[in-house]
Amino acid sequence: MKNKGFEPARYIPFISFAVIFLIFLIASGGKNIMPFNLKAILxxxxxxxxxxxGTIFVVALGSVDMTIGITMALSGVVSSIIVDQTGLEWLIVPSALGIGAGMGLLTGIIVSKFKVPSFMTTLAILIGMRGVINYIQTNSGLHFFPATFKWMNQFSAKIIILVILAALMIYVFEYTKTGKYCKAIGENELAAQYVGVPVQKIRIISYVFSGLTASIASLLTMANVGGTSTTMGVFYELQVMIAIFLGGVLVTGGTTARIYKLLVGAFTITIIENGLILCGYSSSEVSEAVKGVLLMVILFFTIYFNDDSRKKFRFQNQKARQGGKNQ
Incomplete structure (x- = not known):
């Protein structure tokens, strides 16, 4: 059996989460552990x-997806227009999901088929489509979310949706070839290609997953605010990416990508925002500054300890080989 030993990088996000929670527990006088506040954080x-x-599939490849905010806005606005034009409220769900998947498919094809770097591609789509969304909303106005689906804003309904989706994505990411291939590509794309991994196909599928989950988030957001808004999806991509990286996933992806790290990062972000409000600092500038500093610190120590673990692993392997030769 292989002895992996103690790997500090695995525990940095958890330690950071615990320290931040404890700081705000003291600073807020215990307000952050009140039942109503814990429910609000969740x-x-x-x-x-x-x-x-969905985005973690893309990050596992060693890529990024800056389009999820605009995908959220586009799927929400266009699906709402479809419902208003047809009068069929049930169309809000399939049309939103279809638009999200379509955006992911488009992005995935451009990135994989034309070999354009993911950051440049997704940033260009973000900028261009934001202009399109603003034009559409200027001419069509804002739209209300169908009353038939207002149940999606109930806390219990959101938890059920999250649990079902998380279970499905964990299964795909951890136990199917798609998820394993994503991590293999992130570790070494050339090696993955050499052993027969369909890199282009997996990259496209990953972006489709990212688009689909962004459209589901769009439906929940519209259910919460009552419809579309001019700021819908703005900076959403940064929130998601920061959550993933705060959880300890490296920008290079690979085997560092784990869904439990996303959960840790997402709760860390929310606790920071919630804790600052409880302490009387409601300014978004303060919140963003704190998250930025924390992200740099966590990434620094995660990278440092990952490099240290790799060096120890190589050293142990060299000793094992030398021992085998001596025998």
Whole structure:
């Protein structure tokens, strides 16, 4: 059996989470552990977690997806227009999911088929489509969310949706070839290609997953605010990406990508925002500054300890080989 030994990098996000929670526990006088506040933290984390459940497939590749915010907005606005034009409220769900999957498919094809770096591709789509969304909303106005689906804003309904989606994505990410291939590509794309991994196909599928979860987040957001808004999806992609990286996933992806890390990162973000409000600092600038500093610190120590673990692993392997030769 292989002895992996103690790997500090695995525990840094958990330690950070515990320390931050303890700091705000003291600073808020215990307000952050009140039942109503714990429920609020979980409620506020759901949309970020749902978006991350698809995006983590992309991050595992060593890529990024900056389009999930605009996908959230586009799927919400266009599906709402379809419902208003047809009068068929049930169309809100399939049309939103279809638009989300379509955006992911488009992005995946551009990135994989044309070999354009993911950051450049997704950033260009983000900028271009934001202009399209603003034009559509200027001409068509805002739209209300169908009353038939207002149940989606109930806390119990959101928890059920999250649990079902998380279970499905964990299964795909951890136990199917798709998830394993994503991590293999992130570790070494050339080696993955050499052993027969369909890199282009997996990359496209990953972006489709990212688009689908962004559209689900769009439905929950519209159910919460009552419809579309001009700021819908703005900075959503940053929230999701920060949650993933705060959880200890490296930008290079690979085997560092784990869904439990997304959960840790999402709750860490929400606790920071919630704790600052409880302490009287409601300014978004303060919240973003704290998250930025924390992200840099966690990434620094995660990378440092990951490198240290790799060096120890190589050293142990060299000793094992030398021992085998001596025998």
């Amino acid at each position: 409620d506020q984390s759901i949309v970020v977690i749902i978006g991350g459940l």
